[in-house]
Amino acid sequence: MLNVALAKGRLAERCADIFIRCGIRAEVLREETRKLVLETPDGKFRFFFVKPADVPTYVEYGIADIGIVGKDTLLEAGADLYEMLDLGFERCKLCIAGFAGRAPSRPLRVATKYTETAKRLFASRGEDAEIIKLNGSIELAPLTGLADVIFDIVQSGGTLRANGLSVLEEVFDISARLIANKVSLKTKAAEILPLIAAMKQYIEE
Amino acid sequence: MQYFKLPAGVRDVLPDECERFDAAERVLRERFRGAGFLPVRPAGLEYYDTYADAGVEEAQMFKMCDRDGRLIVLRPDMTLACARIAATKLHGEGARLCYFSAVYDFTASGNCDREVPQAGVEVFGEQGARSDAEIIAFAVGCLRALGLRDFIVDIGHVGFYKGLLEGSGLSVEGAEEVRARINAKDAVGCELALRRHGAGERAQAAILALPSLFGGAEVLGRAKTLTDNPQALASLAHLEEVYAHLCDLGVGGHVSFDLGTVKSLAYYTGIVFTGLADGVGAPVLSGGRYDGLCARFGRDLAAVGFAVGMDRALSAARAKEGTC
Numbered sequence: 001m002l003n004v005a006l007a008k009g010r011l012a013e014r015c016a017d018i019f020i021r022c023g024i025r026a027e028v029l030r031e032e033t034r035k036l037v038l039e040t041p042d043g044k045f046r047f048f049f050v051k052p053a054d055v056p057t058y059v060e061y062g063i064a065d066i067g068i069v070g071k072d073t074l075l076e077a078g079a080d081l082y083e084m085l086d087l088g089f090e091r092c093k094l095c096i097a098g099f100a101g102r103a104p105s106r107p108l109r110v111a112t113k114y115t116e117t118a119k120r121l122f123a124s125r126g127e128d129a130e131i132i133k134l135n136g137s138i139e140l141a142p143l144t145g146l147a148d149v150i151f152d153i154v155q156s157g158g159t160l161r162a163n164g165l166s167v168l169e170e171v172f173d174i175s176a177r178l179i180a181n182k183v184s185l186k187t188k189a190a191e192i193l194p195l196i197a198a199m200k201q202y203i204e205e
Numbered sequence: 206m207q208y209f210k211l212p213a214g215v216r217d218v219l220p221d222e223c224e225r226f227d228a229a230e231r232v233l234r235e236r237f238r239g240a241g242f243l244p245v246r247p248a249g250l251e252y253y254d255t256y257a258d259a260g261v262e263e264a265q266m267f268k269m270c271d272r273d274g275r276l277i278v279l280r281p282d283m284t285l286a287c288a289r290i291a292a293t294k295l296h297g298e299g300a301r302l303c304y305f306s307a308v309y310d311f312t313a314s315g316n317c318d319r320e321v322p323q324a325g326v327e328v329f330g331e332q333g334a335r336s337d338a339e340i341i342a343f344a345v346g347c348l349r350a351l352g353l354r355d356f357i358v359d360i361g362h363v364g365f366y367k368g369l370l371e372g373s374g375l376s377v378e379g380a381e382e383v384r385a386r387i388n389a390k391d392a393v394g395c396e397l398a399l400r401r402h403g404a405g406e407r408a409q410a411a412i413l414a415l416p417s418l419f420g421g422a423e424v425l426g427r428a429k430t431l432t433d434n435p436q437a438l439a440s441l442a443h444l445e446e447v448y449a450h451l452c453d454l455g456v457g458g459h460v461s462f463d464l465g466t467v468k469s470l471a472y473y474t475g476i477v478f479t480g481l482a483d484g485v486g487a488p489v490l491s492g493g494r495y496d497g498l499c500a501r502f503g504r505d506l507a508a509v510g511f512a513v514g515m516d517r518a519l520s521a522a523r524a525k526e527g528t529c
Contacts, residue, residue, distance in 0.1 A: 057315070060315060060316055060486065061315075061316050061486045062484075062485060062486020063485070063486070079315070080316070080487075081394075082389060082390040082391075083389050083390060083391040083392075084390060085395070086392075086393045133207070180390075181486050182481075182486075182487070182488075183481045183482070183483075183485065183486055183487060184486070184487065185390075185419075186357060186359050186419070186461055186463070186481050187355065187356070187357060187481055187482070187483050189420065189461075193420075
């Protein structure tokens with residue numbers, strides 16, 4: 001049996017579609033339920049529903065053999081695992097955003113949920129930056145003077161525009177990725193590889 | 206002070222578990238002795254430079270200042286310690302050493318401990334495909350003796366990747382970034398890094414295939430069509446020879462190949478391998494050939510070896526008992 005970690009919410013619905021198209025009896029994923037563990041009727045797959053940031057953890061420990069999660073979460077987690085496939089959906093960009101044309105303070109103050117990624121990014125550029133950890137409504141930080149810029153995912157840019165902010169730099173392309181545990185990929189190759197091949201074919205169509 | 210506390214990443218082993226641990230060590234001691242390995246207990250503290258110069262990451266080491274102001278570390282790696290001993294303190298043509306000791310990893314977190322008890326063997330002064338196959342077959346025997354059943358030893362060769370890098374035009378940093386992406390089998394990231402660092406077209410195509418070059422022995426044939434670099438081709442021929450010997454030795458069914466295993470430890474020069482078992486999410490065994498390492502300590506000796514991670518091997522054996 002293959003154990004699959006999925007992020008709760010919108011991503012899980014897209015995953016259900018793909019799995020069904022790839023011939024997996026994943027209809028269970030569409031049921032309204034509060035259960036955290038679901039099995040396909042043929043007993044071949046078991047799905048775990050976890051918070052997005054916990055998907056890499058379940059896969060790194062090998063509790064889940066594979067998982068689906070956004071590249072932004074992977075960058076932040078820095079987990080030791082295989083990134084097998086770019087699934088191409090849930091596309092967005094990790095951006096630096098702020099007030100266009102305004103001179104930043106020194107050191108630059110950056111508000112973000114992605115503190116590890118931000119630290120690595122600014123360190124790799126030799127820029128001094130003070131990274132401020134926030135858990136939501138990141139756009140509020142430059143408006144209130146808590147930070148000069150934000151480092152966050154941008155999909156449509158609607159929230160930024162509504163608050164007079166704009167994208168200053170697009171740093172990373174983000175999309176959903178299929179990840180695999182480094183041991184499971186080899187010890188359960190007969191189950192995982194055909195699934196990856198089917199998903200790859202589906203994406204390319 | 207709350208005296209029950211321990212620093213993160215270490216633990217006490219209490220009598221119940223300690224007995225299992227000791228029993229497993231006895232099994233391996235017997236095997237090691239039977240194969241002619243002599244035990245050593247390398248020093249626990251060493252000079253920082255010994256390890257840093259050989260490629261152990263600075264951040265990975267527990268560092269202290271000695272009385273004379275020199276930087277010393279809590280031993281981060283057993284293979285290097287054994288190579289130092291074989292090259293500087295033993296004077297034979299070769300040596301077979303084994304050890305039961307812990308190594309320390311400052312940065313380890315999550316699925317890895319900072320104090321890692323290992324049992325390992327190192328063979329000095331033997332080279333060639335037969336020697337490689339024998340050490341892998343011996344590793345298979347050790348895992349079996351510990352009670353593991355559903356496991357494979359996954360084999361790669363650093364020469365293949367090094368060969369592909371030759372003439373790719375990649376800088377040292379470029380190569381390091383690409384290596385990290387290959388190790389994660391991240392084809393997308395690998396492609397971006399290759400383009401950003403300006404690798405040549407043919408090299409790009411071959412390096413991009415690396416993340417998918419794993420599986421049975423047929424992988425070696427597939428890899429041959431990707432390159433005409435002599436070092437890369439020689440590595441594949443060597444792996445084929447090793448595989449033939451492994452089949453001779455009756456362990457062909459326990460091995461697989463992964464040419465995209467590009468270990469970060471810089472001292473490996475030939476085959477590299479990891480033991481992978483059902484029930485634990487990380488390798489239970491790790492090893493490879495490191496022919497250039499002893500020369501660094503003043504004597505040129507061919508060398509190959511492996512270490513079993515005792516905690517993980519025992520939990521794999523235990524997971525096995527649980528399901529039976």
